[in-house]
Amino acid sequence: MPVKAERRRKTRKTPSCPECGALAVIPVVHGIPSPLLQKAIKEGKAILSNREEWEGMTEWYCKACGCDWSVRWRRFKKGGSVNATR
Numbered sequence: 001m002p003v004k005a006e007r008r009r010k011t012r013k014t015p016s017c018p019e020c021g022a023l024a025v026i027p028v029v030h031g032i033p034s035p036l037l038q039k040a041i042k043e044g045k046a047i048l049s050n051r052e053e054w055e056g057m058t059e060w061y062c063k064a065c066g067c068d069w070s071v072r073w074r075r076f077k078k079g080g081s082v083n084a085t086r
Contacts, residue, residue: 014026026045027059
């Protein structure tokens with residue numbers, strides 16, 4: 001990820017989770033992370049995407065309920081929710 005993109009990610013306001021409303025939200029990193037992003041992942045401040053075929057579809061991940069989403073898409077991972085894409 002280019003340095004400018006990393007700076008943009010830092011300056012954007014972190015949203016609350018659309019599923020549970022939690023503020024325990026971290027950015028999703030796609031592709032090969034830079035050393036700066038590797039450090040953030042290790043510290044639990046970001047998460048590495050594990051779905052290459054959907055690269056770029058998710059932007060945020062909720063540590064409380066497992067929901068991941070972007071502006072146009074979201075997926076629920078924990079039981080008790082709809083377990084579907086929207």
